[in-house]
Structure formats: C-alpha cells, structure tokens
Amino acid sequence: MRKKERFWGILIIPAAVIVMLCFLAALSNLDQGRQEEGKYQLEKALRNASMACYAAEGIFPPSLEYLEKNYGIPVDHEMYTVIYEAIGSNLMPDITVLEKNE
Amino acid sequence: MNGMVVLLLFGILALCVLGVLLMGADAYGTLTQRDQAGFERRTTAQYIAARLHHADQSGAILVRDFSGESALVLKEDIGGMMYETIVYCYDGYLCELFVPEDGGFEPEDGTQLMELKGLTFRMEEDVFTADITHVDGSTQSLTLVLRSEGGQGYEE
Numbered sequence: 234m235r236k237k238e239r240f241w242g243i244l245i246i247p248a249a250v251i252v253m254l255c256f257l258a259a260l261s262n263l264d265q266g267r268q269e270e271g272k273y274q275l276e277k278a279l280r281n282a283s284m285a286c287y288a289a290e291g292i293f294p295p296s297l298e299y300l301e302k303n304y305g306i307p308v309d310h311e312m313y314t315v316i317y318e319a320i321g322s323n324l325m326p327d328i329t330v331l332e333k334n335e
Numbered sequence: 336m337n338g339m340v341v342l343l344l345f346g347i348l349a350l351c352v353l354g355v356l357l358m359g360a361d362a363y364g365t366l367t368q369r370d371q372a373g374f375e376r377r378t379t380a381q382y383i384a385a386r387l388h389h390a391d392q393s394g395a396i397l398v399r400d401f402s403g404e405s406a407l408v409l410k411e412d413i414g415g416m417m418y419e420t421i422v423y424c425y426d427g428y429l430c431e432l433f434v435p436e437d438g439g440f441e442p443e444d445g446t447q448l449m450e451l452k453g454l455t456f457r458m459e460e461d462v463f464t465a466d467i468t469h470v471d472g473s474t475q476s477l478t479l480v481l482r483s484e485g486g487q488g489y490e491e
Contacts, residue, residue, distance in 0.1 A: 245338040252342065256349040263356055274367070281374055284449055288382035291389055323433055325446055 268332065275313060276330040282306050283326055292322040372471050375449060379429060380477050382448070383407070383465050386422060391483050396463070398456040402442050405455040407465070410436070421445070424454035427470075 279297075282304040286294045294300045297317040301308060308315055311333070318327040390396055390409035397408050406423040417436040423445070424430065430445035453468035465477040 242338070245342060249342055249345075252346050252349065256353075259353055263360075266360075277371075281371075281378075284382075285374075285378055287448070288378050288385055291385060323431075323446075325448065 272313065272330050272332055275308065275315075276328060278306055279308075279315070279317075279328050279330070280325075283328070287325075293319065293324065293326055295319050295322070372469065372473075375451075375469055376473070376475055378449065379451060379467055379469070380465075380475060382429070383422065383467075383477055384479060386420070387463060387479055387481070390420070391481055395483070396458070396481060398458045398463075404442055407456045424451050427452065429454065 279300060282300050283293055286292070286300070286304060294304075296319060297308070297315055300306050300317075314331045314333055316327075316329040316331070320326060386407070386409060387396065390411065395410045397410075399406055399408055401408075401421055401423050404423045404425055406421050409420040409422070411418055411420070419432075419434055419436050419438075421432040421434070422429070423432075423442060425442040425445065426447075427450060428447040429449050429451040430442065430447055432440055432442075432445035434440050434444075450470045451467070452470055452472070453466075455466045457464045457466075461481045463479045463481060467475040467477065469475065
C-alpha cells in the first residue's frame with residue numbers, strides 16, 4: 234500500500250507539468266492565431282473601405298490618411314505597418330499590412 | 336489521492352477556459368461573416384446606382400453582351416474621344432473596365448472590385464434593372480428609372 238501511495242505521489246508531479254504545458258501550448262496557439270487574424274482583418278477592412286469609397290464617391294482613396302479620417306478605419310501604427318500604394322483614382326490601390334515585429 | 340483530485344479539477348478548469356475561448360472565436364467568426372455579407376450587399380448596389388447616376392445622360396447608358404457576360408456600358412466623351420466604362424461579373428468578381436470605345440478588350444482585362452457570383456442587367460425604355468447574386472447565394476434586385484431621355488436599352 235505504501236509503495237502504491239508513493240508511486241502515485243511521484244506520478245502527480247510530471248502529470249501536473251504535462252497538463253500545465255498542454256494548457257500553455259494551447260494558449261500560445263490561440264494567441265498566434267489572434268495576431269494572424271488581426272492582420273488579415275485589418276487588410277480586409279482597408280480593402281472594404283476603399284471599395285466603399287469608390288462606390289460612394291467614384292474614386293478610390295488617394296491615401297491611407299484619407300481612409301482613416303473619412304471612413305473611420307482604426308490602424309494601430311504601433312503594431313502594424315501599412316503599405317498603401319494608390320495607383321490611380323479608378324484603380325484599386327495596392328494594400329499590404331505587415332506586423333512590426335516581423 | 337487528494338493531489339490527483341486537485342490535478343483533475345485543474346484539468347477540468349483548463350478545458351472549460353479553452354472551451355469558452357473557442358466558443359468566443361467561433362462567435363466572432365460568424366459575426367464577421369455576417370458583417371461581410373451585409374457589406375457586399377450594400378456596396379454592390381450602391382456602386383451600380385452611383386455609376387448610373389453619374390452617367391445619366393441621354394444615350395450614355397446601355398446594356399450589352401460583353402464576350403458572353405451581361406454588361407452595363409456607360410459612355411462618356413473625354414476630349415473629343417468616346418470612352419466606355421464597362422461593368423460586369425467575371426470569374427467570381429464584380430469587374431470594371433475603362434477603355435476607348437471599340438477598344439477590343441476582353442473580360443479578363445478588367446479590374447476586380449469585389450467578389451460576386453452573378454450579375455445580369457436589363458433595360459426596358461427608361462427602367463434599368465440589375466439582378467445581383469452574391470457569394471453566399473442570396474439574390475438582390477436593383478431597379479432604377481433613368482432621368483435622361485431615351486435610354487439606349489439593349490445593344491446587340
């Protein structure tokens with residue numbers, strides 16, 4: 234009986250460590266997914282706002298600042314770098330979003 | 336034994352936390368999909384209506400076949416030369432092409448504006464109708480009465 238108790242007592246520590254590691258791995262995976270999703274959603278929001286500007290005004294936005302000011306797209310400049318290339322007022326601009334720690 | 340119970344409880348708590356996070360992510364995904372579908376419905380109709388209002392002059396609006404695709408053609412005179420803005424659906428996208436009249440361009444030359452499943456145009460006298468099929472399969476019909484006289488209707 235003593236041996237059995239000792240056995241379970243020893244087993245509990247690695248079991249606890251394994252459970253903790255699995256939990257932290259799952260959280261880390263979720264966090265990484267959240268960052269990827271944030272970047273994707275920002276790019277999609279910028280494209281959608283460009284299209285909304287074209288539909289309403291007949292021209293694509295001339296700059297990123299125009300989009301931020303008139304279409305209320307909040308860009309976190311500390312977290313993301315947005316490369317906005319306006320090719321022409323009747324052509325969809327080239328939009329690329331990069332994370333700043335990439 | 337007590338330690339195992341504590342460990343088991345912790346495991347259950349961790350699973351519950353992860354479950355809530357996953358449910359939240361799923362709800363967020365559903366909301367963004369719904370938001371995107373609403374945006375596509377509004378913007379497609381707004382775009383077509385805005386284009387028509389801008390080009391609403393006598394004889395400037397017509398509907399024709401563009402290499403097998405139903406197309407809205409808006410004509411305008413720039414510096415003595417006639418240009419056409421052609422709006423159509425091609426390869427799953429709402430497309431726009433701005434070219435000189437009879438430029439000999441093909442549907443793949445247009446700019447893709449947004450995803451769209453289908454788009455057909457009809458014009459009977461001054462009544463213009465666009466039947467829009469969105470990516471999610473829903474349909475929408477836009478009907479406008481042109482203010483200018485003598486819409487050219489359908490051109491073969």
